[in-house]
Amino acid sequence: MKIVITGICGFVGSELALQLRRRFSDTEIAGIDNFSRPGSETARPRLRTAGVAVKHGDIRCRSDVDALGAADWVIDAAANPSVLAGIDGRTSSRQAVEHNLAGTLNVLEFCKAHNAGLVLLSTSRVYSVKALNALPLVVRGEAFGPDPSGAWPPGASPAGVTEDFSTAPPVSLYGATKRASEIMAIEYGDTFDLPVVINRCGVLAGAGQFGTAEQGIFSYWVRAWASGHRLTYLGFDGSGHQVRDALHAEDLADLVERQMRAGRDAAGVWNAGGGAANAMSLAQLSGWCAERFGPRAVGVDRDRRKWDVPWVVMDATRASDRFRWTPAVSLASILDEIAEHHRRHPDWLALTEPL
Template structure:
């Protein structure tokens, strides 16, 4: 039996990973105690997504409502399956910069200590497994703001001759910048994942992602930008744009394309690797561009306002350069463009979010 353990299995990335690895022939073990509900309220609960996984995957999915901060509880899950575990996808996290500022101890315990507990359990019970960590572009903090930015009509960009014009590579320093509590805790986890590859020879990888989207995301004001934008325009909920005239830029990637990268890595793992990964320049948007898109798609006007307050540690421009991963794993390609992602998020959620009006 080949087993894939997925932490955060009720979330956007975790649920996609659970389905895809199950389809690839793995028995999937999900770990998720619905902490997203604790973080962001009942609307953010992932229980509905866990129920969906149990129905769609059936007997090939086992679920454990385990808190990853609990080392012994994590060990107990790994002990059951031992060396049958071939893949560990770590997608559980406290994912919000704002929430992390309010509860730094909890943020660090979930993001850093929880990661350490999963690494240790993998080292003890499944040392040959691929350990795939969903990291974040936030490990670079506001370092991208040092790039030579150009203000255009609807977005910021960087000069065409700049070394990062195609996207930010892994050689950008994570030092001497403002991360925020969330960025710092994820950076600590990211470094520990790398270290377990170097010090203990585990097949570890960090995927540093930008904005992710997909049809199975529990959108909140604190996390899940595109889904929350779509939810706001459909339900009539007010949306606040913070700083930079709404021209701050993010690249976008569908969760399915990210999980395809996970699968490619698991076929030929490289210990202690780090990859920036995302939609690149072609699949990117500014906040004001996204608002225009969701309004055009829904035929509704969004109730939104602008505050000139700059969020601490917020990057004005983030586009990741995926070329290192593409070189190492040339079969991987992006399959969803900007229009497809926006349309899917709308189509899959319009009825549910309309009921909230």
């Protein structure tokens, strides 16, 4: 078997490559990356040592994708993955759409040409901002939490948001490129009879993540706290009550392995998140950091941004039931791992800071 991974030097791409290398011993793993993410070049030696072939390549360029050669599976992990992609002044909206959507089309054509299965890494950001902001929540301690007596809309419950939750726009440019990629991938799968697996990931986390405030918040906050970077609670009255769940990259690899072993039967849209047990607010994360590294002041910016959402917990019951998959890495272990990685690489934030 051959698996190719786009964005193979990114946090998720490299973690999946290394994990799947161990999990499928007789499988060739190769990939491309355009190294647009600062820090991504640090993955290259680790991948080479593990016997994973890495080439420079950009999914926006058809010939770069074609150069990957035939494959049985493609994992599409190349993207500009920030909710602020295309509007933060670092990249244009056109670039965000070209990386995140036009690139997907080249990958789909590749899958069609080689009759390859696709694992598309989508995001919780496909879920409707308006609908998420209308969830019945109460403040419990230092976090938003579900109001069990509230009226929960279809696809959501105190256990989280399921695959049936509204994807009505607006969802951010980033979310829209991912949702559009999902739709195109499903159509290619149906039209050309390809197994298309769409994993809607919540916050993924782990040691070597290139975290920013917009993406990889657990990794960013722990490192920023430890290294004295400025920290700010944005929106929600500056309370830091907003909640996210975290899934360790190893647990995602476990899910992808099970999906690949299931083959065509794995086709579908699946939530992949750590769930309520692995959820925490920013204020609670600050509490964890204060205990670990000592107290710090956190600034406050009460201005609400367009895509702020108070509570995103992924209900991954469907994937758990279908693939007999249960995330094994607790949030406490994830935070410990990030802190330990920071101890060994105190310069990581500077190394991986977006230009």
